Amino acid sequence: MSVTMESCNCVEPPWPADELLMKYQYISDFFIALAYFSIPLELIYFVKKSAVFPYRWVLVQFGAFIVLCGATHLINLWTFGMHSRTVAVVMTTAKVLTAVVSCATALMLVHIIPDLLSVKTREIFLKNKAAELDREMGLIRTQEETGRHVRMLTHEIRSTLDRHTILKTTLVELGRTLALEECALWMPTRTGLELQLSYTLRHQNPVEFTVPIQLPVINQVISTNRAVKISPNCPVARLRPLAGKYMPGEVVAVRVPLLHLSNFHINDWPELSTKRYALMVLMLPSDSARQWHGHELELVEVVADQVAVALSHAAILEESMRARDLLMEQNVALDRARREAETAIRARNDFLAVMNHEMRTPMHAIIALSSLLQETELTPEQRLMVETILKSGNLLATLINDVLDLSRLEDGSFQLEIRTFNLHALFRELLNLIKPIASVKKLSVLLSLAPDLPEYAVGDEKRLMQIILNVVGNAVKFTKEGSISITAFIEKSESLRDPRAPEFFPVPSDSHFYLRVHVKDSGSGITPQDIPKLFTKFAQSQSLATRNSGGSGLGLAICKRFVNLMEGHIWIESEGLGKGCTAIFIVKLGIPERVNESKLPFVPKVPTIHGRTNFPGLKVLVMDDNGVNRTVTKELLVHLGCDVTTVSSGDECLQVVSQEHKVVFMDISVPGNTDRVTKENCLRLGMDGVILKPVSVDKMRSVLSELLDQQVVFGAQ
């Protein structure tokens, strides 16, 4: 602004104008005016563009101020020469306005500038804040990365159950995540006194370094579950010769707890007192001037924990696999043992069966022939001898049966043959068998059956007979004089029990009853000590052995087993030597549903149903000296279901025949063709029938039917 304002007196200047000076002033004023006009325009333009500027009013003021100044200068251009009064007025107005505005602006600035300054400070503050946030973001991101690394590491480590893979993977992943120079794992040796370098990251074949475990630095690391910075010079960190001039990077070590199954206890985890630890050593690159950051240390600690868990899992898995293998081995061994045992039992049974058959055949011969011999004329000495032979033979036969029975009873392969039978008749038969023997010894035998004893019962008749015979037989054997009394009745719950077997409690039901039999004798009695031994096989006490018992000691043992199979109990009571004894047994028998007397003879023969078409299991003996005929007849009978034995001569026939053979076919060669005569002769000799060859299947069938039905063959054929 031009300070030198010339007065507008319209007085001619005192000196003739310096034209040059005037010209310069003229030009300068013009340019000033231009500038003064363009500045606000620029301001307006930029403000319009920015649209954020909060001080519009200020700008307007400034604008006005500048415009007015410009206007003043512009108007000044006219005042250089002669100018009219209007111009002077305009000039004055402009100047006045300018003065006003500028003063106003000056006053406004007093308020505005502090504001503007505070804006600046706020701006600086925000910038700082933004920088801080940036830093924090960076940190968070780093942490998140770390977390991701940990997860990935954990996943890698836990994805395998193989211990070596776990450890190797740990080192590899840690090395990668943290960009380590070297990573090493030291495992405790078996003795626990040293640490051995087991795995490294970069070294391909780690030398078998060991370090004593009691080093202070190691103790320091082991005593805490945090990762500890250790010196690069300590033994565990000196894995490779120093590269020389470079500063080795910082080293961190952390403990890894190792779980061994023997000291694993669920309540102790994770604070176990005598734990084994491995040491993980991590080295930063040697020339990087990197430092261990907090989050990296955390990562290392987390990883160490995960590794411990993974290793424990691996250990448990190993253990369970081992246990399973052991079990499998044991199973195999057990299976083998079982099969061997089964084979042994089978072999024994086969042996027994064969021996049984082999022994029975000559036994039969001896018994049969001795009986026959008895019927002939003999001198008294001869008779005595024959009787002895017979008796011995019978005893031997019984012994053979007993041994076979007992062995079958013992290995559980014995089955009772359950049938409906006549109980009363059984006792009658018993009496018939015993009476003759007893009367020889001049003993009286008394049988009393309870009136409510059912006539028919369901059970194993043969074995029941065996039991009773054995018990009664013993009574007879050991009684020199006096009587034997046999009582049979239904067991009631109030009856006296064996004091030695209180747990035996028979409970009758609708389908079963318990038969109780007492056999009392007035014989020599038994001492209380001997009573338990009675039922033990082969055990004979002195008092028993002095008698010529002639028993093998098996009889009562077998009885006991049969009684047990019949869900019963057997015991002997005696008051002592010379006071006789009472044998008592209880057996469970079934109650038959319907009983048809005609259908149930005491000793059932082959079922007598008329007109059978098949004869399953019927034992037949065929004697024929012609091979072809033998084969044909045998096949015929086999076709009808029979069990056929063939012999080719009369001698052989005698040898083989036994009471098991129900039918015997004998081929007869007679001279001449007179069939009728032959038939008559045969029948007279005692044959049950004659049939002529060749025989058809139908013919054979009807013959067998008739034979079994009527015991004789009718028919003209």
Add this chain to the structure above:
Amino acid sequence: MDVIVQLQAQFVEYTTSLYREGFLDDQFTQLQKLQDESNPDFVVEVVRLFFEDSEKLLNNLATALQQQCVDYKQVDAHVHQFKGSSSSIGAQRVKNVCVAFRNYCEEKNLEGCLRCLQQAKHEYYLMKSKLETLFRLEQEILAAGGSVPMMT
């Protein structure tokens, strides 16, 4: 398929002819009835037994009849055996010869016996070849995958 049908027809025709000509009788049918899955070769085995037995018997008979002093009881015993086996097989013609043979034995007619022996041999060998043919036919049918038709 055609082959099997043809073979079967051949078999049936042959068997029928054997029955018609009296070589086999009902007993042979009985034997075939006894053959089943549990004993599939029964007939063949029995027939084989028969052949073995018969050869022996025929030799024995020849020897016995060549003796200076013929033991007719012995001869009769052999013939009886032969008769028995042949009738068990169903070899009708052989059996019939044996019946005649036994009569001659009772009469102690040496010439008759010798003649019968010849006849018996003849019939036996004839029977043998016929049966062998029959069995061969059976084998052919089985080999072709067919089943042997049963004679009723």
